[in-house]
Amino acid sequence: MEFTETQINRYSRHILLPEVGGKGQKKIIQAKVLIVGAGGLGSPAALYLAAAGIGTIGLIDSDVVDLSNLQRQVIHQTPDVGRPKVVSGKEKIQALNPDVNVVMYEERLTAGNALKIMGGYDVVIDGVDNFPTKFLINDACYFAGKPLVHGGILRFDGRVTTIIPKQSACYRCVFKKPPPEGLVASCQEAGVIGVLAGIIGTIQATEALKLILGIGRPLTDRLLDFDARRTQFREIRIKRNPDCPLCGERPTITELMEDGDVAGPTCALPGQRNL
Amino acid sequence: MQVMINGKAEEIAGGTVLDLLKAKSIEPQMVAVEVNDTMLERTHLETTQLKDGDHVEFLFYMGGGR
Ligand SMILES: [Zn+2]
Secondary structure: OOOOHHHHHHOHHHHOOOOOHHHHHHHHHHOEEEEEOOOOOHHHHHHHHHHHOOOEEEEEOOOEOOHHHOOOOOOOOHHHOOOEHHHHHHHHHHHHOOOOEEEEEOOOOOOOOHHHHHOOOOEEEEOOOOHHHHHHHHHHHHHHOOOEEEEEEEEOEEEEEEEOOOOOOOHHHHOOOOOOHHHOEOHHHHOEOOHHHHHHHHHHHHHHHHHHHOOOOOOEOEEEEEEOOOOEEEEEEOOOOOOOOOOOOOOOOOOOOOOOOOOOOOOEOOOOOOO | OEEEEOOEEEEOOOOEHHHHHHHOOOOHHHEEEEEOOEEOOHHHOOOOEOOOOOEEEEEEOOOOOO
8 A cells, every 4th residue: 555645644743753654554554443332441542543543443332422421431522412322433533534444333242243343353442341241352352362452440540451362361360250240339339530531541542553563562461550549550460370261271261152241331349449 | 577468568467368358358259369470269368378578469350441
């Protein structure tokens, strides 16, 4: 492919970077990124990836925009309330960068559709709000062999990590299964400071771009935790767990299935974060 | 004795990882525990004795995103 005049102009600040250059920008333009959840994390990730010129962005979300989403889901705006998130997201992406091909999946990710959808993408971004789906995404990326950029936000805390299946620690290497349902607070009950979505979602976009460009050191085998109250990042080293039920030596999960009820949003932990 | 808990030095009485969880009122089902960079199986929480200088990480689920 050759750049058009407009593309050279639009991506000039990328092309100027020796680590990106024309060659890297072409990789970005040819890349396909799947964003699961067009919400808090998915919004900033989608906008920055669109701005960067990602060729194809897939958006999966079965919800419509609610007024209470707008405190953090910056891809959606007040007139979008009541509209499908994937439709609203596609419009904003294409207004920002008409070169991006947006594929809409107005559905939930399930064990039935996950592998088929993921098959066409280079990188997957987790922007969902419930544990069963987070585990499903982890497992599906493992079976599909797709790099995954995982993210989570709650109250004043955020977490991000990159998972390269069969090479680096997966989500189940740390958390074997979703937490017991009675013990987790729902997102609505827990609350979240809106800007956290921007902080964690843009780190996820950065990781996706690095993977596409093949530059730097991915956030693999590390959990990056962010505490907004202290404005502190903390990196926790993790490694592949031989007892991991998915990628360990004697896996018990040998095919994709749903681990728990994906219907209800569940956030996490009853307040033991402040050690 | 002194152990590092999530990056911070703390004086503790000793005992097992499960004792430490109890002392901090942490529900074992809600946390993944790493001692000196190795994940502990849940069944090993009560058999793993903490030693002076151990690095303990309590990793809590963080689920939101929407
Ligand atoms: Zn694993």
